[in-house]
Structures are given as structure tokens and as C-alpha cells.
Amino acid sequence: MLAILLSLISVTLLFYGLSYRKDIGVITSQIKTTDLNHLEFLTQQLDNNINQLAGSMYALQRDPTVRDYEQIRQLGHLIDPAQTIMTVLEKLSLQTSSSTWENRIVLYKPQSGETLGSDSSLSFDPSVLKKPLPSGWEYIPEDKGSAEAGFRLLLSDPIERRNVPSKAGLLVSMYFPVSNIERLFDAYQSQNKGDTFLFNPSFGVILSRNTDPEMAKQIVATLASSAGQGTSEIFSLKGGSFLVSSVPSSAINWQVVHYSPLKQILQPIQSSRYSFLTGTAILLVMSLLFSLQLYRQVQRPVSLLLRSLNRMKEGRWSTRIHAKTNPEFTMLNEEFNEMAEKIQSLIEQVYLEQIRAKDAHLKQLQSQINPHFLYNCLFFIKSKAVVGDTDSVEAMALNLGEYYRYITKVDHSLTTLQDELKLLENYLEIQNLRKQRIRYEMDIAGDLLGLQIPRLLIQPLVENSIIHGIEKKIGQGFIRITASQTPEAVTVTVEDNGAGMTDEEIASLHARISESRREDGGCGLWNIQQRLKSHYDDSSGLLIASSPAGGLKITLRMEKKEENYAPNSAGR
Numbered sequence: 260m261l262a263i264l265l266s267l268i269s270v271t272l273l274f275y276g277l278s279y280r281k282d283i284g285v286i287t288s289q290i291k292t293t294d295l296n297h298l299e300f301l302t303q304q305l306d307n308n309i310n311q312l313a314g315s316m317y318a319l320q321r322d323p324t325v326r327d328y329e330q331i332r333q334l335g336h337l338i339d340p341a342q343t344i345m346t347v348l349e350k351l352s353l354q355t356s357s358s359t360w361e362n363r364i365v366l367y368k369p370q371s372g373e374t375l376g377s378d379s380s381l382s383f384d385p386s387v388l389k390k391p392l393p394s395g396w397e398y399i400p401e402d403k404g405s406a407e408a409g410f411r412l413l414l415s416d417p418i419e420r421r422n423v424p425s426k427a428g429l430l431v432s433m434y435f436p437v438s439n440i441e442r443l444f445d446a447y448q449s450q451n452k453g454d455t456f457l458f459n460p461s462f463g464v465i466l467s468r469n470t471d472p473e474m475a476k477q478i479v480a481t482l483a484s485s486a487g488q489g490t491s492e493i494f495s496l497k498g499g500s501f502l503v504s505s506v507p508s509s510a511i512n513w514q515v516v517h518y519s520p521l522k523q524i525l526q527p528i529q530s531s532r533y534s535f536l537t538g539t540a541i542l543l544v545m546s547l548l549f550s551l552q553l554y555r556q557v558q559r560p561v562s563l564l565l566r567s568l569n570r571m572k573e574g575r576w577s578t579r580i581h582a583k584t585n586p587e588f589t590m591l592n593e594e595f596n597e598m599a600e601k602i603q604s605l606i607e608q609v610y611l612e613q614i615r616a617k618d619a620h621l622k623q624l625q626s627q628i629n630p631h632f633l634y635n636c637l638f639f640i641k642s643k644a645v646v647g648d649t650d651s652v653e654a655m656a657l658n659l660g661e662y663y664r665y666i667t668k669v670d671h672s673l674t675t676l677q678d679e680l681k682l683l684e685n686y687l688e689i690q691n692l693r694k695q696r697i698r699y700e701m702d703i704a705g706d707l708l709g710l711q712i713p714r715l716l717i718q719p720l721v722e723n724s725i726i727h728g729i730e731k732k733i734g735q736g737f738i739r740i741t742a743s744q745t746p747e748a749v750t751v752t753v754e755d756n757g758a759g760m761t762d763e764e765i766a767s768l769h770a771r772i773s774e775s776r777r778e779d780g781g782c783g784l785w786n787i788q789q790r791l792k793s794h795y796d797d798s799s800g801l802l803i804a805s806s807p808a809g810g811l812k813i814t815l816r817m818e819k820k821e822e823n824y825a826p827n828s829a830g831r
Contacts, residue, residue, distance in 0.1 A: 264546050268539065275535065287493065287521075294451075294504045294517065295491040301447050301455070302506040302515045305440065308360055309396065309510035313412055315354050316433045319364070320414050322350060328366070328375070329416060329429040344375065351377040360439040365432040383432060387413065392430075396511045398462050399434070408465070409436035410511055441467050453519025458482065458505070459512070478503055478518055493521060560588035564595060576603035633663075639693055655692050658685040666715060676742065676751075677708035679717050683740065686718055690725055697729060699738040707742050710749060712817065713794050719783040720753040720813050728757020728810045737808065748799070749817050757810035765803050765811075772801060784813075791817065 319325060328347045331340050351364050355377040365376040367383040374383045396410045414431040437457075444455040444467040456475050457465040464475050477496045482505055491504040500521040505514045563582055570578040578599055580592040636659050643651040662685040665678070680701060687699050721738060729736030739754045760768065772788045784801060791799045795818045806812040 264550065268543055268546075272539065290502065291491040291493075291504070294502055294519070295489060295506070297447075297451060298455075298491075298504045298506045298515060298517045299489065301443070301517075302508050305443060305515065306508055306510040308358075308439070308443070309410075309435075309508075312358060312360065312362055312433060312435060313396075313510075315358065316364070316412060316414055316431055319350065319354055320416055320429075320431050324350060325366070325429070325431075329368070332371075347375060348377075351375070360435055362433055362435040362439075365434075367430045367432065368428070369430060370428070383430070388430075398459070398511075398513075400462070407436045407438065409434055437465050440465065445469075447517075451517070451519070453502075453517055455515065455517045457508075458514040458516050465513075474498065474518070475516075478516060482514065482516065556585055560584045560592075564588075564591065567595065567599075571599060571602070576606055635693065636689060651692055655689060658688045658692075661685045662689065668714070672714060673711045674714045675708065676703065676710040676712055679712060679714070680708075680740070682715075682718055683721055686721065687738070694730075694736075696734070697725065697736045697738065699740070702739070702741045704742065704744075707744060707749065713790050716787060716790065716815065717751060717753065719787060720815070723783060723813075724753060724755035724757060724810065728755045728759065731758040732756075739808075744819075746819075748819055751815040751817075752812060753815075754806045754808065754812045755810035756806065756808035759805060759810045762805070765805065769801075769803055787815070791815065795820070 324343060324346045327334060327338055327343050331338070331343060347366070351366070355362055355364055363377055363381055365374060365381050365383050367374050369385075369388055372385070374381070376382075392413045392415055396412050399409055399411050401408045411432060411434045416429040416431070440457065448455055448467070448469065454470040454474075455467055456470045458475075458479055464479060466472060466475060474496070478494070478501070481494050481496075481503065482490075489504075489506045491502065494501055494503050498520070501518050502521050503516065503518045505516045507514055560582070563580060567578050567580050576599065579596045582592065583589060584592075636655060640652050640655050640659075643649075643655070662682065665682045665685070680703060683699075683701075687697060691697050717740070721740070724738055725736070729738075737756045740752070741754075742749065742751045744750070768784070772785045774785070788801050791801070799816050799818050802814040802816060804812045804814075
């Protein structure tokens, strides 16, 4: 029971482990997909805010008032310069305040060096005109004259002057600090575990307020090969396993990176796993305690009882149980002791005596089957030797030797039907040499030749047919020996054309051979009847009837036993 219990728990743990691994794989895949989707949504928000700022810049560049400001000197006689500047300042201020992100806008005329910004403290750095204007947002670190790192977008009018900005009529510059992105990341991290930062191979990283610089450095090293595409992978870093997702920003050409510890993400399912393992351990301990108690209260008494029964089977009838256990088994042990005492008494008084009586009875039945014609055969050999008939002497001696070699075997009480038929051939040949008027026929199926039967079971029937049938009748004698089988039994029939018997005589003979004991020691048919019932069962025995040929028809009926067949491929 303990082995079965451990096997069940082991199988349960095995299947749970496989299921847990599969669940972890599915959940991890779903988490990767979900984390990447969330990061893509964050990146889309970032791009939308930046594109909104860029869109407002393009709209401002094409504003009629700004275009008037660009040509204010040429249009001075048509417009009021002061009013135009005031209107442009109002539009710059309105444009700046209309966005949720902090930003600053500066208008700069390269030809005159005039500057107009959304804040009076803003200025423009003319050094940027020494090279072509960048096509998109440009990152401005803190060490380049900026009080705070941020991104800047420059537009020229006309656009053709982008490569030669010093000849442009008007430059529009918009700048926003990275604090806008940090606030966006902080809002995202308040709803999602982990930290977020920006990464660009040329400029490095822009960290949010809570990001660990050392961890970001390790993550950047792993992302070098996947820059420029959205990915979500699990990496083993110094601090453990982390889920790292990265999505490129189409607006500023930076990677938005988010990482979170995998252990923290999988904490609920791991807690469930620990709870299951703890419950399994408690169940195992309780099961062991229960098994120990069951062993002491049930298994040990049962084992003791079984050992005592085995001793009884081995013939040790004095076996008794003296162990004290729970009341139920104590009562059972007392009943066993009482039963053993009664069995011992019966064995000593009855059973052994019956075994000895049965063994003596079987030996008596065996000894009553003797060769009655030995002296006649010896006289036949003498008479034939006197007249010089050596062929008859040789045939008689050969058959007589085979006959007595067979019937004097005492090592086995059983033989095969094939060997018994061989004995009949020897016996009938001997009778033919003496009488020369007996014809016989054997019709036995080949699959019955391996049937095991008691020795000298058929020969007495053939002997009776000759002595009590054929010898009492003048003329040619005939004996037919056949065998057949049904699903329940095998029958062997000996039929002759001898003197035969009346129905009354047959009934009387059948009554005599059916007696359990006989004072005169019995006859050959009675012996055969007793041996059949002893070796098989009460449904086996002899059936006697008149033969259509004029003599008797005696049938041996033997109930089938599995051990009665031996392998034999010979046929007759």
C-alpha cells in the first residue's frame, strides 16, 4: 500500500510538473505578447504627442501672420510691424500652452539675426547653421548648452534652404525636454511592473526616475542585435531572469525599452505551486503515518496469520498464534488456534489413516493385474523349439519380452495411450501365435495417442474378451479397439464377437463391478472400475453392452484432465 501510495503521489507530481512547465510556457508567451502590446501602445502615445508637436510646428510655419513676420521689412508699408510681432508672440504662446507637453518655440531670421520666442528668455544658437539641418527630431544632451536634455526640431522656410540654413528666410525651432517622456513613463510604470527607458546606439540611454543605471546597461548590451524592431524576450541577467520588451519610436528614432523581473510576474502561479507542494508534503506525511498505523494494526497481524497458515500447509500442525494485537485480530487468532487444534486432531486420527488405506487399496488393485498366461507361453516356446520352428520361437520370445518389460515398470503409474496400444499389439500377437484364430483392429485418432492413462487399463478388457468370449465360441475371433473424445470425456471401446452375455447377466456384472468393496478381492473389471473412479471422478467408469457382432462392447469413460495430454505427433 505504501508503494502504491508513493507511486500515486509520484505520478501526480510528475503530471503536475509537466502541467506546470506547460502552463509556465503558455503564461510566459502570453505575458510576452501582452507586455509587447502594452509597450507598443505606450510608444504610440509617445509618437502621437511628438507628432502633435511637429504638426503644430508645420501649421505655425504656414500661418499667414508668421509669413508676414518673415517679410516684415518688405511689407512694412502695408502692415503694422509692432502689431504683427505681437500677434506672432500670441500665437507662439498659444501654440506652446495648447499642448500637454512642455515645449518652447523660437523663430529665427538668419539674414538679420532677429529672434522671436514663446518665452522672452529664449534665444537661438547660430552655430547650428554651420551644417545642414537634421531631417527630424534631434537629441540635445545637457552638455551642449541646454539646461535640460531634450529634443529639438528645426524647420526652414523655404524648405529648399534646409541644406544651407544660413540662406533661409525663417527658421522655426521647437524644443521639448525629456521630462515630458519621464512623466509619460512614470504614468505607465504605475500600472505596469518594472522600469522603462529610451535607448539609442549613438546617444546611449535616457533613464526614467526609478531606473537602475547598471541594469539598463546590461539590458542595452543584450539589445544591440535587436535594435530597430519590436521584440519581447526573456534574458538571464545578473539580478535573475527578466522580461525585456523593446519597441522603436517612429517619431524620434529611439528604442522604448521596458523590463520587469520574471519572478515578480510569475509570483501568483509560483505561490500556487508552493501551496500545492506544501499540501502534497503534508498529505505524504499523513499518508506515511496512516500507513504505519495500518501496518501495525492490520498488516502485521495478517502477515502473522498467513505465515501460520503456510506452516499448516507445510504439515506443521502444532502451529499456534500467541501474539497480542487489537481485539478483532485477537479473536481471529484464537479462532485460528482452535481450528488448528481440531485439524491436528483430525489429521492424526483420520486423515493419515485414510491416506494409508487408499494407498494400500491402489497397490492391491495394481497387484491383482498379473500375467496369467506366462506358463502357457513358455510351454509354447518349448514345443516350437522341439519341432524346430525358430520363427515362432523368436516371435513369441520378442513379444513376450516386450510385454513383460512394459508391465514390470514401476517407476511411473501413468502411461500414454500409444504405449498401452503397443502393449495390446504384443499381447494379441502372443495370443495369435498360440491360438491362430484372432483378428484385431485398432482405430485410434492421432491426437489421442498422447493421452495419459493409468497403466494396464485396457489389456484386462482385451484379455476378458479372449478368455470369456472368443475361447467359448468356435470359429474366427475378432476384436475391435476404438477411441473417441467429446469436450467432457475420452472413451476407449473394446468390442468382440465372442459368446456374449444376456441382458440379465450384463446387469448383474455391472452391479458387481459397481460395489465399493468386495470380500473376494474383486475381479479384473472391478479393479479397472475402481481405478478409473480413483484417478478421475465418479462420472468415469465402465459401460457394458451387447455388441452387434454378437459379443460384448465394453467402454472406458475417462473425464478429461489438463495434465492427461503429453506432446505426441505420432499417428496410428
